[in-house]
Amino acid sequence: MKKLAIELTVNGRVRQALVPPRMLLSDFIRQELALPGTHVGCEHGVCGACNVLVGGKAVRSCLIFAVQLDGADLKTVEGFGGAEELHPIQQAFWEEHGLQCGFCTPGMLAAASELLAETPDPTDQEIREAISGNLCRCTGYEYIINAIRSAARKLQAQDAQETAEAV
């Protein structure tokens, strides 16, 4: 099958690849980029486990073709932080028991990240709404909601500190 050349930014690094048009972004991320943090649950848009950030917006990577990302800015869970240094949202999930098996977590992080970028101090209703497209089979959601609330506080504190340091 004819492959097409694409160039995109993945977690801050420019990457080039040749992809067959029918390759889903989720498969491209896991198989070609070898970033298995993005999970694939249903492959038809329902579970949200495959959510990634494209240009800062959460999207289903199972419902978009890799070839469509030519020129785009992609962030996967690996772009948040690693075991040595967790991103504040990850840290909050860790502290608040926002995950058990962790299958849904990468998608939850993408949804939470988009929410908190647009709404730094969300209401519980806004948090519930933001993760309404992400299924979790373990936590019962309450701990995830607590984690996102805590993440909002962490990010706000971080922002305040950065502003204070800049002055």
Place this chain on the structure above:
Amino acid sequence: MKPAAFEYHRPNDLQSALALLKEHADASVLAGGQSLVPMMNYRLAQPEHLVDINRIADLDYVREDGAKLAIGALARHNAVKSAPLIAQHLPLIAHAYEWVAHAAVRNRGTLCGNLCHADPASEMPAIMQILDAEMVLTSSDGTRLVPATEFFTGTYETVRVSGEMLTEVRIPKPPADSGWGFEEVSMRKGDFAWAAVACMLRVDNGKIADLRIAAAGVGDSAQRLTGMETTLNGQTPLVQRFEVAAREAAAELDPPETASVSAAYRRDLICALAPRALNAAVSRAT
């Protein structure tokens, strides 16, 4: 669970997109992909050519066009939902969008793609019908305008023919004194409707006027409940009257029987939701 191979086209302007659609009879437009790609993953759809319209920036707009609002083929659900012009003139649309899928799906999906997909349980096809929207179908041979009430012909079926693209939806601004209502029940918020009702009306000298009401989830496609419109126009708004009219309308429907919800339950939902939507519309109409 993987899509079949296809040839990928990514035109940068509308003319090239229309030329590609003309050249390849079995080409599909790829808009948000939020309905098409699941169908391809299941191999329910196996288009040989995909014409990706996501780079045609000219099609991404919600704008005022005299007495109408015009929404372009690349206007995404979330962009329409949060557009100031929609908040000002058509708050019904912003409100109903709360029930359409979830944030990540609305970030990609488009209104025009949603209408072309024509899922019978989809909200916007019902809403376009009560707003007297006009569908602008464009091909390389020209443009035709189709009223929303004539656009939907069945489950996943519209009057659009191969080679045509829905380039724009035009919606007349409703009169300032009109009121609207929208009610839905689905398994979980963001899922397709088990039943949904949308309506728009005015109250003229204490009587209902210009009532338009439509339902989704209860037939082959979203449909106007014209019997209710005839019965209630010119009448004083009374809850009991709404309930009787809703029961009559529900009796005439032929809703689908599915694993999760029976036809009888969908009829019951219409009996409950239509009066609620009408009450809300009456209280908003002043």
